[in-house]
Amino acid sequence: MNAAIPAAEPIPLPAPVWLMKFLGDLTLTIHFIFLYLLIGGLVLSAVWNFIGRRFGDKEAVGASGVVMSRLPIVMTYVINFGVPPLLFVQVLYGQVIYTATILIGLWWMSVIFAIMGAYFAIYRCSYLASAGRGYWGWGVLALLFILYVGKVYSTAMALMLRPEDWAGMYARSDFGVYFPPADATRLPRYLYMMVLSVGYGGLLTSLYSAKGSLEEGVKRFLRVWGGRVGGVFLILGLFIGLWAWQQQPVEVRNGVWGVGIVPYAVVVWALGLLMGVVASIWISLTPASWGYGKAYLAGAASVMGAGGYVILRDMVRDVTLMLKGFDVWQRVVNPNWYVIGLFFVSLLVGVGLLVWLYFILRSARPSIEKYV
Amino acid sequence: MNYPVWNVPYIGSGLVIGIVAIVHVLVSHFAIGGGLFLYLTEKKALREGREDWLKRLPGYSKFFLVLTGVVGAMTGVGIWFSIGLANPAGTSTLIHNFVFGWATEWVIFLVELSLAAAYYYTWGRLPSGVHVRLGLLYAVSSFLTLVIINGILTFKLTPSSAWLSVAGTGKEAEHFFEAFFNPTYWPSLALRTLVCISMGGVMSLVFFSRLDSEKEGEVKRGLIRWASLWLLPAFVFMPICFIWYLSMVPESQRELLSLGISTIGVGAFTQVTRLTLIAILTTATIVGVVYFLAFLYPRDFEFGHAIAVLLLAFLATAATEGAREMLRKPYIIFDYMYSNGTLKSAVGKCNEEGYMVHSPWKINEGMFESGNLRGSLVMELGRQMFLGQCVSCHTVDGYRSMRDFLYDRDETAIGNILAMMRKTGEGSPYSKFMPPLVGTDEEIDALKKYLVSLTSPSKGKGVMEVTSGERELQGIVKGN
Ligand code: HEM
Numbered sequence: 001m002n003a004a005i006p007a008a009e010p011i012p013l014p015a016p017v018w019l020m021k022f023l024g025d026l027t028l029t030i031h032f033i034f035l036y037l038l039i040g041g042l043v044l045s046a047v048w049n050f051i052g053r054r055f056g057d058k059e060a061v062g063a064s065g066v067v068m069s070r071l072p073i074v075m076t077y078v079i080n081f082g083v084p085p086l087l088f089v090q091v092l093y094g095q096v097i098y099t100a101t102i103l104i105g106l107w108w109m110s111v112i113f114a115i116m117g118a119y120f121a122i123y124r125c126s127y128l129a130s131a132g133r134g135y136w137g138w139g140v141l142a143l144l145f146i147l148y149v150g151k152v153y154s155t156a157m158a159l160m161l162r163p164e165d166w167a168g169m170y171a172r173s174d175f176g177v178y179f180p181p182a183d184a185t186r187l188p189r190y191l192y193m194m195v196l197s198v199g200y201g202g203l204l205t206s207l208y209s210a211k212g213s214l215e216e217g218v219k220r221f222l223r224v225w226g227g228r229v230g231g232v233f234l235i236l237g238l239f240i241g242l243w244a245w246q247q248q249p250v251e252v253r254n255g256v257w258g259v260g261i262v263p264y265a266v267v268v269w270a271l272g273l274l275m276g277v278v279a280s281i282w283i284s285l286t287p288a289s290w291g292y293g294k295a296y297l298a299g300a301a302s303v304m305g306a307g308g309y310v311i312l313r314d315m316v317r318d319v320t321l322m323l324k325g326f327d328v329w330q331r332v333v334n335p336n337w338y339v340i341g342l343f344f345v346s347l348l349v350g351v352g353l354l355v356w357l358y359f360i361l362r363s364a365r366p367s368i369e370k371y372v
Numbered sequence: 373m374n375y376p377v378w379n380v381p382y383i384g385s386g387l388v389i390g391i392v393a394i395v396h397v398l399v400s401h402f403a404i405g406g407g408l409f410l411y412l413t414e415k416k417a418l419r420e421g422r423e424d425w426l427k428r429l430p431g432y433s434k435f436f437l438v439l440t441g442v443v444g445a446m447t448g449v450g451i452w453f454s455i456g457l458a459n460p461a462g463t464s465t466l467i468h469n470f471v472f473g474w475a476t477e478w479v480i481f482l483v484e485l486s487l488a489a490a491y492y493y494t495w496g497r498l499p500s501g502v503h504v505r506l507g508l509l510y511a512v513s514s515f516l517t518l519v520i521i522n523g524i525l526t527f528k529l530t531p532s533s534a535w536l537s538v539a540g541t542g543k544e545a546e547h548f549f550e551a552f553f554n555p556t557y558w559p560s561l562a563l564r565t566l567v568c569i570s571m572g573g574v575m576s577l578v579f580f581s582r583l584d585s586e587k588e589g590e591v592k593r594g595l596i597r598w599a600s601l602w603l604l605p606a607f608v609f610m611p612i613c614f615i616w617y618l619s620m621v622p623e624s625q626r627e628l629l630s631l632g633i634s635t636i637g638v639g640a641f642t643q644v645t646r647l648t649l650i651a652i653l654t655t656a657t658i659v660g661v662v663y664f665l666a667f668l669y670p671r672d673f674e675f676g677h678a679i680a681v682l683l684l685a686f687l688a689t690a691a692t693e694g695a696r697e698m699l700r701k702p703y704i705i706f707d708y709m710y711s712n713g714t715l716k717s718a719v720g721k722c723n724e725e726g727y728m729v730h731s732p733w734k735i736n737e738g739m740f741e742s743g744n745l746r747g748s749l750v751m752e753l754g755r756q757m758f759l760g761q762c763v764s765c766h767t768v769d770g771y772r773s774m775r776d777f778l779y780d781r782d783e784t785a786i787g788n789i790l791a792m793m794r795k796t797g798e799g800s801p802y803s804k805f806m807p808p809l810v811g812t813d814e815e816i817d818a819l820k821k822y823l824v825s826l827t828s829p830s831k832g833k834g835v836m837e838v839t840s841g842e843r844e845l846q847g848i849v850k851g852n
Contacts, residue, residue, distance in 0.1 A: 003732060087467065090463070098375055098456055099376060102457050166376070334542055336545040350479040367497065
């Protein structure tokens with residue numbers, strides 16, 4: 001055990017490590033997919049609204065409105081699906097996550113207010129959109145808040161892995177007013193998330209065009225530009241991903257390659273990106289037609305890209321911490337299976353209700369979307 | 373000291389939690405009561421054919437969605453963030469015990485917020501029967517969120533004897549349900565349900581008070597009257613539930629309520645009582661104002677009146693939450709963990725081996741040699757003792773200021789206080805609201821030197837009596 005890392009919680013883990021990792025990684029994958037929709041959607045709809053209003057391009061304004069009016073819901077799910085990963089990270093890696101967040105405490109706490117600010121700005125935008133007014137300024141504001149939140153998250157998750165930096169940081173400030181000292185892994189890790197979000201976000205945004213009642217011009221715009229932006233940023237994301245990998249210390253890289261699941265995760269991740277690029281090109285080149293094939297391809301690509309990455313970063317974390325003397329698999333476990341069973345029952349009922357709700361919503365009269 | 377301490381200047385980390393929590397409690401109880409209000413109001417309006425009511429409800433549900441979705445949800449996450457910063461050890465214990473409770477809570481949230489959005493976005497787009505059913509499901513799911521979180525909240529004050537009997541043995545999970553359905557679970561659930569219903573009424577008063585008394589007089593009259601009725605259940609049942617709740621609180625903590633038991637004039641005793649009195653008085657005022665202004669003269673009920681009611685509700689919430697916190701002093705988890713994260717069972721060990729010896733945050737000579745720290749080892753040790761054991765409730769210069777408490781005391785007097793604080797139970801009047809001070813003689817002496825330096829900076833040169841950020845400015849700590 002590394003003397004810089006606090007002692008483990010005396011109460012044993014309430015469930016096996018693999019189960020909590022599975023649940024955490026699953027929900028984090030969904031968190032990331034909504035994040036793609038959020039960040040990509042904000043970038044595109046702000047830009048489209050600006051260009052559309054500036055140059056009188058009704059289709060750009062319409063497409064922007066379609067994207068923006070969905071962002072409040074997207075935001076809701078970004079936040080909601082962030083909750084279980086944090087729960088499980090706190091249980092499994094409590095010693096390092098509490099410490100890391102305390103050492104940047106002021107910034108970590110400020111995230112709450114930044115998210116609220118972004119949320120309000122997004123609601124404001126969607127209101128202005130439905131009133132046919134301009135909102136790109138509010139959109140940019142929301143985007144800045146979101147970029148900031150992402151930065152703090154990346155910083156915290158990276159600092160978790162650097163016990164060697166902690167004592168110095170604590171001596172400098174016990175209120176957590178400083179960002180951590182230089183760490184080569186941090187910038188590419190952050191950039192990867194943001195750039196890839198625009199990539200997948202663009203691609204997924206084009207799927208909004210599946211709604212039959214939208215104007216043809218707007219549908220076309222969503223497909224052409226969603227696909228183009230998606231394709232370009234996905235390719236960019238691929239390179240940043242490789243850069244992020246290169247920045248990991250060589251022992252970590254070697255260690256990660258030794259983990260059984262990693263080759264599969266790499267294949268899934270890379271395929272996800274490639275399929276995303278293919279889907280982007282396909283959608284943007286044939287905007288006049290629409291079929292489920294495109295939607296399924298884009299959807300599968302995002303799930304694979306997000307899921308593969310989630311597993312890889314989890315393995316980077318485990319190997320890094322293991323090299324520094326913290327092995328999450330060594331924790332004592334004493335589960336209460338009734339409680340875990342009850343959770344799964346509630347999950348089943350919850351998902352059932354959501355499916356039911358989905359069919360109710362499909363049966364509703366379609367809303368009329370008008371943003372110009 | 374296992375975790376670093378988040379030392380918030382002036383207000384202290386506890387107050388950060390408090391501020392976020394008060395807003396959250398108001399909005400989250402509204403999320404439950406307001407959901408029920410929407411459901412029953414839509415149903416009533418449909419049954420009685422009140423078209424004019426139905427026209428106002430979509431706007432209300434938008435207000436509801438944005439307020440609960442943005443402020444309610446994010447202050448909820450905010451409490452979680454702040455307790456993790458201010459009390460990582462306590463948070464870790466709670467999460468290890470209840471992670472699947474919380475995970476279940478999350479599933480319900482997921483359903484709840486999906487329903488809230490669906491409800492708002494489908495006004496006029498679904499058959500009214502189906503829409504009402506969405507409202508009902510929302511009301512039920514939001515109530516279930518209370519059913520779950522209430523178990524975790526009440527656990528802290530009354531962790532149940534079954535759980536306490538195995539605490540620290542690794543068998544805690546076997547007593548999950550006793551810990552969850554603990555002695556204060558049911559009375560607290562009843563109290564909170566009453567608060568939810570009241571908040572449904574209060575926020576509805578706020579929203580509908582903005583209707584125009586002239587042009588929309590009839591609707592306003594109906595809706596304001598209807599909303600004011602929502603305070604009735606609290607008026608009738610609150611006192612009984614409150615007594616029921618108190619009867620379940622451990623004897624030792626209930627004592628905090630009874631005035632004048634202790635010989636020290638200041639202290640927690642009067643604080644709990646004072647806060648409780650404030651809560652009772654404000655609640656009574658709310659009921660009075662709502663009856664005399666809203667119920668009797670609904671058309672003249674203005675937005676300003678409604679805001680006054682809301683402010684009173686804010687005050688009542690602040691007082692109740694404050695009292696609830698004080699009632700648990702000096703514990704964060706009653707009889708198990710003190711507010712500063714020290715385990716009750718670890719007191720002996722800390723006294724023997726030392727508080728800082730096993731800590732990753734221990735200051736060593738090397739840090740001075742490397743130039744990372746200046747000042748003296750003893751002062752830094754004292755400061756760490758202060759951070760680890762006192763800062764969860766005190767600040768240097770702001771809330772419960774240590775400097776103010778100590779300003780007229782000299783070294784001997786401070787030494788006496790510390791000696792007293794080391795005793796547990798009846799041996800020390802402080803033990804009712806402060807955790808026992810732990811550590812070796814050397815550590816306590818370092819704390820004393822540090823505290824003395826607070827009373828007069830000249831007594832301890834180069835001392836870290838200032839908080840964090842300022843330390844660098846004063847050249848005490850070298851920046852990297
Ligand atoms: C709009 C707000 C949000 C944004 C922009 C955001 C962004 C991000 C980003 C960029 C990462 C990846 C960090 C990295 O590994 O470099 C991340 C991970 C994470 N997010 Fe979010 N997030 C948001 C809201 C939330 C909320 C509200 C929660 C929790 C309540 C949350 C919980 C998490 C957790 C726990 C992880 C890391 C999980 C792990 O490492 O296993 N997020 N988020």
